[in-house]
Amino acid sequence: MKADPRRLAQRVVAGEVSALAQAITLAEDRGPGHEDLLRYLGEASGSSRRTVGVTGPPGVGKSTLVAALLEVAVARGHRVAVLAIDPSSPLSGGAFLGDRLRLGREFLAEAVFFRSLASRGAGGGISDALPRILQVVSAAPRELILVETVGIGQADVAVAELVDLLLLVLAPEQGDDVQLLKGGVVQVAELLVLNKVDLPGADRLRGHLTTLGLGPCLEVVAQEGRGVEALYEAILEALARAPGRKPQGLEVARRVGDEVRRTIADKLGRGPVPPALLVRLLEAVDRIIEEECR
Incomplete structure (x- = not known):
C-alpha cells in the first residue's frame, strides 16, 4: 500500500x-x-546545524570513534542519527552492514537511530542517495546526525558538500603519512582527530601535521x-560557530548533473535514446556545469 507522503x-x-x-x-x-x-519535509525542516561527516582512510577507527561518540551523546540525553555508508556487495548491490555489526550495544539504545547505506560504487566514499536521505533525517527531532563514510583516499571530498561539519580521523601507522596529508580532504575538514595516539608513530604524525600548518588536533x-x-x-x-550549510552553486550543479545523467541512463536502458544523443546530452551537461561553476 502506497504511503501518503504528507502523513508520512x-x-x-x-x-x-x-x-x-x-x-x-x-x-x-x-x-x-x-x-x-521531500517537499513536505523541506517545508518542515529547521535551519539548525547538526550534521557531522566522519571521514578518513581505512583502519583509522572511524566506526569505533562513532560508537564512542554515541555513548557520550546518549549519556547526555541527546538523540542521534547515524548514517554509515558501507561498500556495496558485488553480488546484490546492498550494504555489507559491517558498521552495524561493529557498533555494539549502544547501537540498540532508544536514542540512537542507525542506518547502513550502500555506496553502490559512488565516488567520494558516499552514497548517491545521501542528499535525499539527509533531507529526510534533518526533519526528524535529532540533536546530532553523524555520517560515516567508506574508508577513502584524500582526493575524495564529496561528503564535505553535504554536512555542516567535517571530521577527519587520522591514526599512526596508516601508510605513507606525507602522502596522506597532501590530499584535498585535509584542507576542507573543520576538525582533525588523531585516534590511537597510544600507538607508535603518533609523534611522527603530529610532526607532519605541524610541519604542514595543520591543527590543532584533538587526540583520542x-x-x-x-x-x-x-x-x-x-x-x-x-557546530554552534558554523555558518550553516547552504546549497552552493557547485554542489547544486553537481547534484543536477548527477540526476540528469541517471535519468538519461535510465531512459537509454529502457530505450529509445540513441547512444549518439546520449553522448551529446552528457557533453551539454558537463559544459553547463563547467560554465556555471567558474
Whole structure:
C-alpha cells in the first residue's frame, strides 16, 4: 500500500522511528511519492546545524570513534542519527552492514537511530542517495546526525558538500603519512582527530601535521573512550560557530548533473535514446556545469 507522503512527513517530524525508516527507504529507492515527501519535509525542516561527516582512510577507527561518540551523546540525553555508508556487495548491490555489526550495544539504545547505506560504487566514499536521505533525517527531532563514510583516499571530498561539519580521523601507522596529508580532504575538514595516539608513530604524525600548518588536533583513544568527551564538546561548539550549510552553486550543479545523467541512463536502458544523443546530452551537461561553476 502506497504511503501518503504528507502523513508520512508529519510522522517523521513527530519523531516516529518507524516512519523515519520508511521515509529513508522511500527516498533512497526513489519510490512513488518520494518527491512530494521531500517537499513536505523541506517545508518542515529547521535551519539548525547538526550534521557531522566522519571521514578518513581505512583502519583509522572511524566506526569505533562513532560508537564512542554515541555513548557520550546518549549519556547526555541527546538523540542521534547515524548514517554509515558501507561498500556495496558485488553480488546484490546492498550494504555489507559491517558498521552495524561493529557498533555494539549502544547501537540498540532508544536514542540512537542507525542506518547502513550502500555506496553502490559512488565516488567520494558516499552514497548517491545521501542528499535525499539527509533531507529526510534533518526533519526528524535529532540533536546530532553523524555520517560515516567508506574508508577513502584524500582526493575524495564529496561528503564535505553535504554536512555542516567535517571530521577527519587520522591514526599512526596508516601508510605513507606525507602522502596522506597532501590530499584535498585535509584542507576542507573543520576538525582533525588523531585516534590511537597510544600507538607508535603518533609523534611522527603530529610532526607532519605541524610541519604542514595543520591543527590543532584533538587526540583520542576511541577504543578506551579517552578524549571522546572533549571531542564531543568540541563538535557541539564547532557546530554552534558554523555558518550553516547552504546549497552552493557547485554542489547544486553537481547534484543536477548527477540526476540528469541517471535519468538519461535510465531512459537509454529502457530505450529509445540513441547512444549518439546520449553522448551529446552528457557533453551539454558537463559544459553547463563547467560554465556555471567558474
